[in-house]
Amino acid sequence: MRITGLGHAGMFIETAGGSILCDPVIGPTFFGSWFPFPDNRGLDWERFGKADFLYVSHRHRDHFDPALMRRYVPTDIKVLLPEYPTDDLETDLRKLGYDNIVYTQAGVPLQFGDLKLMVTPLRAPSDGPIGDSSLSVDDGTASILNQNDSHPLDLEKLLSFSKPEAYFTQVSGAIWWPMVYDLPQDAKQNFARLKRDAQNKRAMYYIEKVDAPHVFPMAGPPMFLREELFKYNGQGLDNDAIFTDQREFLAHMKEHRPEQKGYEFLPGTVVELSGGELAVTQTLYTDAEIDRIFDDKWAYLAEQRDTRQDEIRAEEASRPPVLAPDEMLAAIKEWWEPLLRRGRIFREGVGGPVRYTIGELDMVVDFPKAKVREYAGEETGYWFTIPADLVSTNIRDHEIDWSNSIFLSMQFGAGRVGKFNEFIYTFMKCLSRDRIEYVENWYAEQSDVSEDVQLGEWVVQRRCPHLRADLSKTGKIEDGVLTCSLHDWSWDLTSGKCLTSQGHPIRSHDVETALAQGATAPAAV
Numbered sequence: 001m002r003i004t005g006l007g008h009a010g011m012f013i014e015t016a017g018g019s020i021l022c023d024p025v026i027g028p029t030f031f032g033s034w035f036p037f038p039d040n041r042g043l044d045w046e047r048f049g050k051a052d053f054l055y056v057s058h059r060h061r062d063h064f065d066p067a068l069m070r071r072y073v074p075t076d077i078k079v080l081l082p083e084y085p086t087d088d089l090e091t092d093l094r095k096l097g098y099d100n101i102v103y104t105q106a107g108v109p110l111q112f113g114d115l116k117l118m119v120t121p122l123r124a125p126s127d128g129p130i131g132d133s134s135l136s137v138d139d140g141t142a143s144i145l146n147q148n149d150s151h152p153l154d155l156e157k158l159l160s161f162s163k164p165e166a167y168f169t170q171v172s173g174a175i176w177w178p179m180v181y182d183l184p185q186d187a188k189q190n191f192a193r194l195k196r197d198a199q200n201k202r203a204m205y206y207i208e209k210v211d212a213p214h215v216f217p218m219a220g221p222p223m224f225l226r227e228e229l230f231k232y233n234g235q236g237l238d239n240d241a242i243f244t245d246q247r248e249f250l251a252h253m254k255e256h257r258p259e260q261k262g263y264e265f266l267p268g269t270v271v272e273l274s275g276g277e278l279a280v281t282q283t284l285y286t287d288a289e290i291d292r293i294f295d296d297k298w299a300y301l302a303e304q305r306d307t308r309q310d311e312i313r314a315e316e317a318s319r320p321p322v323l324a325p326d327e328m329l330a331a332i333k334e335w336w337e338p339l340l341r342r343g344r345i346f347r348e349g350v351g352g353p354v355r356y357t358i359g360e361l362d363m364v365v366d367f368p369k370a371k372v373r374e375y376a377g378e379e380t381g382y383w384f385t386i387p388a389d390l391v392s393t394n395i396r397d398h399e400i401d402w403s404n405s406i407f408l409s410m411q412f413g414a415g416r417v418g419k420f421n422e423f424i425y426t427f428m429k430c431l432s433r434d435r436i437e438y439v440e441n442w443y444a445e446q447s448d449v450s451e452d453v454q455l456g457e458w459v460v461q462r463r464c465p466h467l468r469a470d471l472s473k474t475g476k477i478e479d480g481v482l483t484c485s486l487h488d489w490s491w492d493l494t495s496g497k498c499l500t501s502q503g504h505p506i507r508s509h510d511v512e513t514a515l516a517q518g519a520t521a522p523a524a525v
Contacts, residue, residue: 001142003166004283005269006048007040009063009148009219011168015139017115018052020080022135022146026068028308029061031390031409032315033229034222036062037245038293039304040267042284049073054098055080055119057148058132059089060404062174062222066096078102082121082133086434088400089131107157114139118161122150125426125439136161142273145210149174149219151202151486153469155209165273167212168265171203171249172220173242176407179232182415188240195242196235198488200252205474205485207257214278216265217249225305226312229410233301247294266290320396322388325361331395332363333372339427339436340370345443346436349423349503355380359388367427382424385413400432420501422466455482457511458493465491465504482506 002014006024013020024045027035049072056064056079075097081090083106090101104110104119121133132150136158137143143162149170152158178191207215221243224233232241235248244252250262263271268284282290293300323331340347350367355375357363362375390406399405403425406412430436451462453472464471464484474485481499483490489500491508498504 001137001139001144001273003144003168003271003273004048005216005218005265005267005271006043007036007038007267008222009057009170010036010040011146011218012048012051013137013144013146015115015137016141017113017139020053020055020117020135020137021048021051021073021077022055023057023063023148024048024068024073025062025065027062027065028225028311028315029065030405031393031411032312033224033226033409033411034062035225035304035308035311036267037221037223038266038285038300039223040284043267045072051077053078053080053102055135056089056093057082057135057146057150059092059401060174060408062408063148064089064092066092069096069098076100080104080117080119080135082106082119082131084121084131085123085438086130086432088432088435109136109161120150120152120158122152123442125429125442130429130435130438134158136164138162141275142166144168144273145212147206147210151206153486155206159210164210164212165276166214166216166271166278167207167210168216168218169203169206169210170219171199171217171246172244173199174220174408175242176410176412176414177242177420179236179241180410180412180414182413185238185240189238192236192240192242196244199242199244200249201488202486203249204253204256207253207260211260213261214271215253215260215262216269216271217246217253217262218265221245223301223304224410225301225308226411227305230301230305232410234297237298245294245297264290316389319389319393321392322359323392323395325359328358328361328388328391328395329363329372329374332391335395335398335431336365336372337370339431339433340365340367340372342433342436343370343427343430343440345440346423346427346430349443350382350421350427351502353378353380354424355383357383357385358391361388381418382416382421383414387411400430400435402428402431404429418502422501423503452507454511458482459509459511460493461507464489465498465506466500482508 004012008025009023011022054077079098079101081101081103107120109116109118116138118136119133134150135146143164144166145164147169178188231237234243235241246264253262263280268282270281272279347367353364353366355364364375365372430439452459453462455475456477466489469484469486476483480493481490482493491498491506493508496505496508
């Protein structure tokens with residue numbers, strides 16, 4: 001088996017039973033903000049586009065590049081479609097002319113001659129969102145797991161496919177926190193450090209659990225080549241960004257997991273696996289060029305910035321004229337208010353008005369009343385400042401996921417009073433009837449009263465209130481605070497209160513109290 005790195009999460013897998021093109025992206029994506037790091041334009045995209053199968057893990061545009069696909073990937077290619085609860089990805093693919101679709105089933109292997117593969121989708125509101133997936137591949141000569149940036153909960157089921165010899169996984173973030181937030185600089189630096197630490201911790205959790213002998217960090221970091229975002233590359237010119245590069249993470253992994261081997265997986269990296277033997281070569285860059293990319297990173301990024309502004313200007317030119325404030329308000333009102341009326345859990349979860357300043361439009365989404373209206377001077381717990389041309393573009397395109405466009409572009413500002421509110425951002429990902437109804441039902445099922453588990457001196461509900469991870473495997477308790485290692489959410493066990501976000505309480509009590517009340521404590525884990 002041969003795996004060629006295509007940049008970011010992209011790879012070209014050649015097997016004894018056919019080839020698979022995975023998540024090919026050149027970009028720029030997210031309104032011209034993200035470019036693959038390092039530059040991957042020099043690859044032989046004509047060859048990679050002639051694969052037997054196309055696998056797009058999810059809708060995020062750093063994994064799904066329509067312009068590249070139109071240019072290089074024939075529409076008769078067999079498309080491996082993850083089994084998602086809504087058909088948004090399939091709709092996007094069919095709009096591009098891809099009708100030769102293989103409908104995969106969640107966690108069910110498919111056989112194509114010598115090629116066996118399995119697509120394992122995730123379906124929580126924040127996955128992808130509403131859709132992220134991993135790809136397992138085995139052709140009899142080797143087995144690999146391409147996890148990209150999915151965060152699977154049931155690793156035992158995933159790894160029952162086969163023991164991967166090579167493991168490809170995200171280590172850098174894809175988030176706008178804390179860079180876009182209105183925060184003092186020292187607070188922004190501290191939150192960025194905590195976020196990088198949490199990302200490293202999550203990546204190491206999966207690396208340890210999968211326990212593959214060969215690990216390839218990928219799926220980031222991006223290059224920010226817009227002038228106003230350039231300072232947020234990597235860990236930031238002012239140490240206030242969250243993007244760990246491949247070489248930085250490999251140093252971290254070597255320190256904490258020396259028994260596993262890690263490798264740089266860049267555009268042009270070729271991994272050959274056969275009979276347990278592995279060879280890694282580089283076909284696009286010389287060793288000296290790679291060392292300069294990482295060791296003199298800011299100079300390399302500046303060169304990329306100075307030579308690629310035409311791509312940014314072309315994206316900006318594709319945006320429509322800015323809508324007048326009254327037209328924009330009317331369009332959003334007509335679109336969002338029916339969704340708000342259907343979103344009872346969203347309305348209760350946000351619990352108040354949220355302010356949006358969009359160019360000359362100053363508006364409020366009043367979640368409790370399910371209304372969109374002009375801002376009336378009231379205090380709000382959350383506020384956003386968004387360029388009007390981005391919103392006008394999303395209205396023109398009826399983009400149902402503003403996380404997958406505006407927020408990941410980092411071309412906006414945000415502020416809040418108090419804790420992070422997951423419901424606000426989830427609503428902005430769910431701007432369609434299908435998505436709202438699915439997520440409403442998903443949240444309604446999260447109140448898990450069926451099973452408890454003992455962790456040390458505490459008894460807690462087995463399933464994490466955030467994304468239903470099994471806390472017997474992901475939960476750790478220190479000083480009365482439970483932390484789920486998958487996303488670093490925390491709870492005060494005395495009160496059950498979530499310390500990370502509004503809502504999401506946990507059921508918990510100490511073992512002595514349970515025994516005093518005559519209850520039988522569950523088995524300790």
